[in-house]
Amino acid sequence: MRLIFKTFRWLGLALLLAALAIQLSGHGYFWRALAGTYLQGHTTAHIDDAANFPQRTIPAGTPQDWPKDARYNQRPLDPAMQAYLKQYGTAGFLVAQNGAVVHEQYFAPYDQNSRTNSFSVAKTITTMQVGLAIQQGFIPSFDALITGHLPEYANDSRGSKATLAQLSSMKAGHDWTEDYYLPLNVTTDLYFGQDARQLVLRQGFEREPGSAYEYSSGTTQLLGVYLERALGAKEKGLTISNHLSRSLWQPLGMEREGIYTLDRAGGEGGIERTYCCVFATVRDFAKFGQLLLQDGQWQGKPLLDKAFVERMRQPDLKPYYGHSLWMDWQYKHPFYFMQGHQGQYVIVVPSKQLVVVRLGQFRNKKDKGPNGVTPSEVYRFVDQAVALVS
Numbered sequence: 001m002r003l004i005f006k007t008f009r010w011l012g013l014a015l016l017l018a019a020l021a022i023q024l025s026g027h028g029y030f031w032r033a034l035a036g037t038y039l040q041g042h043t044t045a046h047i048d049d050a051a052n053f054p055q056r057t058i059p060a061g062t063p064q065d066w067p068k069d070a071r072y073n074q075r076p077l078d079p080a081m082q083a084y085l086k087q088y089g090t091a092g093f094l095v096a097q098n099g100a101v102v103h104e105q106y107f108a109p110y111d112q113n114s115r116t117n118s119f120s121v122a123k124t125i126t127t128m129q130v131g132l133a134i135q136q137g138f139i140p141s142f143d144a145l146i147t148g149h150l151p152e153y154a155n156d157s158r159g160s161k162a163t164l165a166q167l168s169s170m171k172a173g174h175d176w177t178e179d180y181y182l183p184l185n186v187t188t189d190l191y192f193g194q195d196a197r198q199l200v201l202r203q204g205f206e207r208e209p210g211s212a213y214e215y216s217s218g219t220t221q222l223l224g225v226y227l228e229r230a231l232g233a234k235e236k237g238l239t240i241s242n243h244l245s246r247s248l249w250q251p252l253g254m255e256r257e258g259i260y261t262l263d264r265a266g267g268e269g270g271i272e273r274t275y276c277c278v279f280a281t282v283r284d285f286a287k288f289g290q291l292l293l294q295d296g297q298w299q300g301k302p303l304l305d306k307a308f309v310e311r312m313r314q315p316d317l318k319p320y321y322g323h324s325l326w327m328d329w330q331y332k333h334p335f336y337f338m339q340g341h342q343g344q345y346v347i348v349v350p351s352k353q354l355v356v357v358r359l360g361q362f363r364n365k366k367d368k369g370p371n372g373v374t375p376s377e378v379y380r381f382v383d384q385a386v387a388l389v390s
Contacts, residue, residue: 044180045191047091047116047342047361050279053261054270056241058278064253064299066283069100071389077105081384084377088343089361091116092282095385096355099290103388106282107360115259115279116359119340123220124312125248125288126274127168127324129240130227131308132247138230139164142308146172149229150201150222158205166209167223168323169316173207174200176218180341187217196263196271197225213317217275220324224274240272251303252291254284276341282357288338289346289355292325320373328371333382343375349382356385 040046076082077093085093091110095103106112118125133139142165146153153159158173166172179185190199200222224240231238241260249258259279262270291297292313296304312323313336320326327336337347343363347356358381367376 045117045119045276045341047119047344047359049117050115050259050261050277053273053277054263054265056239056260056262056266056272058241058249058254058258058260059245060254060257061250062253063255065255066096066286067100069097069102071102072100073103073105075103075388077103078384078387081380084380085358085360088363088377090343091359091361092357093381094282094286094355094357095388096286096290097389098353099294101283103385104282112283113256113281115256115281117276117340117342117344118278118280118285119276119342119344120217120220121285121288121338121340121344121346122274122276122278123217124324124338124346125244125278126220126224126227127312128288128291128304129244129247130164130168130223131304131312133227133230133243134308135305136247138234139227142168142311146222146226149226149233152201153205156205158208162205162209164223164226165311165323167219167226168312169213170215170219170321171210171213171317172219172222173205173209173211173214174216174219174222175203175206176214176216178214178216190217190221191273191276194264196221196273200225213321215321220275221273224272227274228271239266240274244278248288248291248303251298252284252287254280254287256281256284258284282359285344285346285359286355286357289348289357292336293348293350293353293355318373320371326374328369328374328379331370331379331382333386335378335382337378339378343377345378345381347378347382347385349385352386352389354382354385354389356381 090107092106143163146162147160162172177186179187190196193199200218203218228240231243260272261277262272264270292309295306296309312325314322316322325336326339333349335347335349337345339345343360345358364377369376369379
């Protein structure tokens with residue numbers, strides 16, 4: 001018994017020392033990560049974690065309901081697809097053609113009103129916001145140097161040459177390591193830490209801007225810091241959430257107000273986590289896809305500049321990535337899409353006038369499609385949508 005007591009005493013001391021080392025080494029975010037994942041039954045961030053973070057609402061205006069196509073829910077999904085969606089914890093699956101919903105399905109406990117995390121779908125929304133801020137005169141150009149509102153890089157031989165467009169296309173050369181599962185790393189710190197601005201600003205530039213593609217959440221958060229400062233410079237107190245509301249959420253007639261989670265409380269200087277964390281419904285996410293499909297037009301009027309949309313969906317250094325959009329223009333049904341960490345997809349198939357949305361808890365990360373990069377399930381969703389309208 002004495003041996004057991006002594007063993008537990010030394011084990012407790014070792015754990016205490018380890019905890020102290022984690023805290024003193026600047027990794028205090030580890031405890032929030034532990035509480036927000038494993039202690040909630042997950043191994044990584046999850047789609048229902050809004051309550052774990054401070055928030056700002058994205059106010060909605062007058063809702064514009066999605067029209068229902070005459071074929072609405074008349075044809076069932078392929079049984080194999082139905083089983084696949086259930087297997088990977090799908091929250092909702094929607095197919096719209098020509099601006100009307102053809103198929104819509106939700107999986108308990110989720111329904112039409114459920115708001116779940118966008119994860120990196122937010123990256124595309126951030127780039128769209130930047131495009132609108134350019135139109136509105138907050139930002140001079142997509143090709144503007146980042147030093148205009150990020151003077152921290154004025155004396156950085158590489159960072160001083162980086163542009164907003166390069167941040168959006170993941171070729172700015174910002175120093176970052178993207179990893180969603182290591183407990184002690186910069187990406188985990190960005191998600192669970194409480195000072196996103198300083199975290200991304202203290203990262204230097206590891207290569208010449210424009211020289212190489214590297215997917216990076218830190219890069220989009222840096223773009224968010226620029227956007228926040230550009231908005232505030234011309235309109236004091238204008239937050240990213242409020243700009244998103246008046247520039248996209250309200251014009252698109254979103255059916256529910258959105259949620260943007262912050263790194264810390266707004267009253268303490270919190271900033272929107274622009275690389276990851278907009279919470280909205282399946283139907284409201286679909287409207288972003290519909291806007292892109294319509295070349296930035298909404299209800300017959302220009303909302304987002306057509307040339308900007310075209311630039312977003314053109315491949316850049318890699319054939320599968322443009323400016324915050326993924327794509328495969330070589331597939332039999334060419335498409336582009338917004339993509340999130342756990343299989344959040346807003347897919348646009350221009351040749352069929354389709355928008356496809358899948359939101360859910362998990363995805364098949366291992367299997368890749370014909371281009372070797374895009375998850376194979378994206379092609380399955382495209383093929384299923386085409387089959388529904390054929």
